[in-house]
Amino acid sequence: MAARHEEIADALRQAIDLGEYPVGGMLPTETELSARYAVSRGTVRQAVAALTAEGRIGSRQGARRVVLGSRRSQSFAELRSFAQWAKAMGHTATGRVIHQFRRPANVEDAQRLQISPGEEVLQVLRVRGLDGDPVLLERNVYAQWMADAVERLPAECESVVQALYDDIGMIFAYGEHVIDAVAAGAEDARLLDIRRGSPLLRIRRMTTTPAGRPIEWSDDRYVSGTVSFAVANSIGSNPLARQSGQN
Amino acid sequence: MAARHEEIADALRQAIDLGEYPVGGMLPTETELSARYAVSRGTVRQAVAALTAEGRIGSRQGARRVVLGSRRSQSFAELRSFAQWAKAMGHTATGRVIHQFRRPANVEDAQRLQISPGEEVLQVLRVRGLDGDPVLLERNVYAQWMADAVERLPAECESVVQALYDDIGMIFAYGEHVIDAVAAGAEDARLLDIRRGSPLLRIRRMTTTPAGRPIEWSDDRYVSGTVSFAVANSIGSNPLARQSGQN
DNA sequence: GCAGATCACTTGTCCGAACAAGTCGATGAC
DNA sequence: GTCATCGACTTGTTCGGACAAGTGATCTGC
Numbered sequence: 327m328a329a330r331h332e333e334i335a336d337a338l339r340q341a342i343d344l345g346e347y348p349v350g351g352m353l354p355t356e357t358e359l360s361a362r363y364a365v366s367r368g369t370v371r372q373a374v375a376a377l378t379a380e381g382r383i384g385s386r387q388g389a390r391r392v393v394l395g396s397r398r399s400q401s402f403a404e405l406r407s408f409a410q411w412a413k414a415m416g417h418t419a420t421g422r423v424i425h426q427f428r429r430p431a432n433v434e435d436a437q438r439l440q441i442s443p444g445e446e447v448l449q450v451l452r453v454r455g456l457d458g459d460p461v462l463l464e465r466n467v468y469a470q471w472m473a474d475a476v477e478r479l480p481a482e483c484e485s486v487v488q489a490l491y492d493d494i495g496m497i498f499a500y501g502e503h504v505i506d507a508v509a510a511g512a513e514d515a516r517l518l519d520i521r522r523g524s525p526l527l528r529i530r531r532m533t534t535t536p537a538g539r540p541i542e543w544s545d546d547r548y549v550s551g552t553v554s555f556a557v558a559n560s561i562g563s564n565p566l567a568r569q570s571g572q573n
Numbered sequence: 574m575a576a577r578h579e580e581i582a583d584a585l586r587q588a589i590d591l592g593e594y595p596v597g598g599m600l601p602t603e604t605e606l607s608a609r610y611a612v613s614r615g616t617v618r619q620a621v622a623a624l625t626a627e628g629r630i631g632s633r634q635g636a637r638r639v640v641l642g643s644r645r646s647q648s649f650a651e652l653r654s655f656a657q658w659a660k661a662m663g664h665t666a667t668g669r670v671i672h673q674f675r676r677p678a679n680v681e682d683a684q685r686l687q688i689s690p691g692e693e694v695l696q697v698l699r700v701r702g703l704d705g706d707p708v709l710l711e712r713n714v715y716a717q718w719m720a721d722a723v724e725r726l727p728a729e730c731e732s733v734v735q736a737l738y739d740d741i742g743m744i745f746a747y748g749e750h751v752i753d754a755v756a757a758g759a760e761d762a763r764l765l766d767i768r769r770g771s772p773l774l775r776i777r778r779m780t781t782t783p784a785g786r787p788i789e790w791s792d793d794r795y796v797s798g799t800v801s802f803a804v805a806n807s808i809g810s811n812p813l814a815r816q817s818g819q820n
Numbered sequence: 821g822c823a824g825a826t827c828a829c830t831t832g833t834c835c836g837a838a839c840a841a842g843t844c845g846a847t848g849a850c
Numbered sequence: 851g852t853c854a855t856c857g858a859c860t861t862g863t864t865c866g867g868a869c870a871a872g873t874g875a876t877c878t879g880c
Contacts, residue, residue: 502804
């Protein structure tokens, strides 16, 4: 089912996690791997490129590849969906809609969703919990063509992404995230049951379909100490970028 | 000098930034690009793979590639070095060492730097400023073999990374970052000239040499509202991972 | 008019080959 | 003993080809 290079990448990931290739040690050469898995060198290179992008191994021309670490990021689905991530981590996720209404798009909405100002959008405010405690306040703005499907969702929806997939086959494919820290406002504090001014980790996100059509953008605020984000980078591949000011 | 596929990637980035390929529009086919740049299809694929990893374009089997956005992450150097990033953004960076001393490694140091507990490490506390205002508090722990070079640095060093490269040719190659939000403690507040309890964006980082040898780890705390981080992801490639609790 | 089948086109996967460029240990000169 | 040179080895780059798999517009039959 999966491509051969993905199978090999998985095998290598597992071997690293099991300590077969210890952290700080070296990976076999491309030639040896291509012999072991009976594939061409190009296929092996595709597999190790994936691990390099994940930050699991380091690579330099002329020298053998080095194992930098294990246990890293999971699937896109787990990042996109709070519920799916929680499940994979062995926690239980909850969700509750506080309010939800349609309004005309302002300039910010229009720019982010690539629509015209004034076009109708759906704004939703949700509180998400982890093992019973509220940890995340989610302010979403959906494009109009998504609004009907979102309004059909129950108020206590566990996984929005899963529900939308089951309902209309919607796939969330791409996302951009901007991360910073803010102090909890009055509303934030009340809904998350914390003190006003407490630090919150804010993720502003934009999501599109596989065809690049914007679906929604959102402002997620995590209670400090409950959730953190990890990213690996290297010369030649760094997904994370620093930005100044608000943006 | 640069590899052909990197030249092509740069040309495509520029074309996107200039609006030649508008956001939401489509990229030429691989066949057309390979003809235009007189390279094989494989080389074109390497170039567009880079843009895909950056989140600039979306890609699905069977359909043309879609332009998702422009202006994204810069080089690894800009992420690793506060000064180089500031310079590229048109700001001026400052740096000042508050204190600096050697001490035996505790268990946390030993684990992160892959050394034995008790081995000597160098701890440094720096305040970094942007255009005159203090925005970042940096707590670094360097491995012993780096300590001499770091101690030779002037107290008012603008770019630590640059200075270490000039001095001993040290290259920072790989990094792992864990991001969360914390409240400013008493020391944080005093040195950054903010109120105690103000939200700070915390980045805990581990850096290694090209050969995978740990150089240092650090705890960076950014004043809220001054700096944010951006990351793009997609199905099949997501560098960012969510983590629960402290870790 | 509409739903399904068809088909040209595009991207994904994989192969095998060749050469360039860099690393690292061994060898040898000083 | 130290340092420069050398050479085997490894990864990086690029080519050209072939086929598989998915998309989207067109065409066809009802």
